[in-house]
Amino acid sequence: MSGLRSAVFYQDPKAALAWLEKAFGFELAMLLEDAEGNVAHSQMEFGDSYVMVGQEWSADHKSPKSVGGKNTQTVHIQIDTDLDEHFARAKAAGAIIDAEPQMQFYGDKTYRCRDPEGHIWTVSQTVQAVSREDAEAASGLKITGWR
Amino acid sequence: MTSKVFVALRVKAPPERAFAAFVGEIGAWWRPNGLFQTTPRAPGVLAFEPRAGGRLTETLANGKVFEIGRIRAWEPPSRLVFSWRQANFPPELHTEVEVRFEAVGEETRVSVEHRGFDQVPEGAARHGFPDQALLMRLAEWWQRLLTSYRDTSA
Numbered sequence: 339m340s341g342l343r344s345a346v347f348y349q350d351p352k353a354a355l356a357w358l359e360k361a362f363g364f365e366l367a368m369l370l371e372d373a374e375g376n377v378a379h380s381q382m383e384f385g386d387s388y389v390m391v392g393q394e395w396s397a398d399h400k401s402p403k404s405v406g407g408k409n410t411q412t413v414h415i416q417i418d419t420d421l422d423e424h425f426a427r428a429k430a431a432g433a434i435i436d437a438e439p440q441m442q443f444y445g446d447k448t449y450r451c452r453d454p455e456g457h458i459w460t461v462s463q464t465v466q467a468v469s470r471e472d473a474e475a476a477s478g479l480k481i482t483g484w485r
Numbered sequence: 486m487t488s489k490v491f492v493a494l495r496v497k498a499p500p501e502r503a504f505a506a507f508v509g510e511i512g513a514w515w516r517p518n519g520l521f522q523t524t525p526r527a528p529g530v531l532a533f534e535p536r537a538g539g540r541l542t543e544t545l546a547n548g549k550v551f552e553i554g555r556i557r558a559w560e561p562p563s564r565l566v567f568s569w570r571q572a573n574f575p576p577e578l579h580t581e582v583e584v585r586f587e588a589v590g591e592e593t594r595v596s597v598e599h600r601g602f603d604q605v606p607e608g609a610a611r612h613g614f615p616d617q618a619l620l621m622r623l624a625e626w627w628q629r630l631l632t633s634y635r636d637t638s639a
Contacts, residue, residue, distance in 0.1 A: 370488075378617050
């Protein structure tokens with residue numbers, strides 16, 4: 339199937355699999371381990387999509403933990419219900435909170451956090467329909483492709 | 486240690502039904518795969534003998550019965566473990582499959598863990614694949630099997 343999927347790299351991918359389930363409710367859909375117990379490949383599902391969770395496997399595939407906390411992309415989690423409950427669960431699991439839940443001009447409530455190895459995750463729930471005109475007025479941006 | 490291939494999905498049925506369908510209807514939802522041929526013959530029909538120590542058999546078109554494995558743990562409706570061997574495995578090699586059924590609300594999360602496939606030696610059963618490619622193909626096959634099981638039976 340066509341679509342976008344992200345691979346996220348960890349120093350300890352097995353710990354990440356457990357943490358992502360506990361914090362975000364992702365479900366392990368596929369895991370390949372070699373005879374030494376190393377993670378060769380994994381897929382964690384959420385809604386209609388999944389992320390691949392893997393080991394650092396080259397000099398250019400690194401966990402933020404190995405590169406001073408830097409991120410060059412983030413994975414965004416879109417949910418249908420109860421962002422505050424999602425936030426509480428992530429926080430209880432040890433997520434480091436970068437931004438508490440707050441309303442955005444485009445009608446979503448969002449928060450932002452880091453997992454134990456420093457990957458940044460954004461989480462969002464649409465709670466209000468906002469017209470393009472209202473979003474432009476609120477943000478001062480010219481908006482194309484508003485849906 | 487041994488290699489592991491794990492796949493899981495949810496089915497819209499309670500564990501009792503999910504377990505019964507997995508065991509009782511394997512002949513209907515099973516999908517053979519040329520890479521993981523159980524026998525050199527055309528694929529037959531799979532069936533479990535539903536009890537501790539029962540066999541997993543494949544009945545071929547000519548009436549012959551091939552034993553794929555035996556049930557090593559029989560714990561309905563939550564857990565099933567059986568051995569798995571193909572005719573092209575060395576005689577002493579038995580890989581192992583563990584199936585778990587966990588209630589999640591009104592659904593059941595069904596997971597399969599297939600252990601020991603890295604021990605398949607060079608030769609007919611491996612198709613020249615290195616470990617990781619072999620395990621990936623095995624995982625993809627189990628995903629298709631579980632999808633078929635979900636859509637056909639559970």
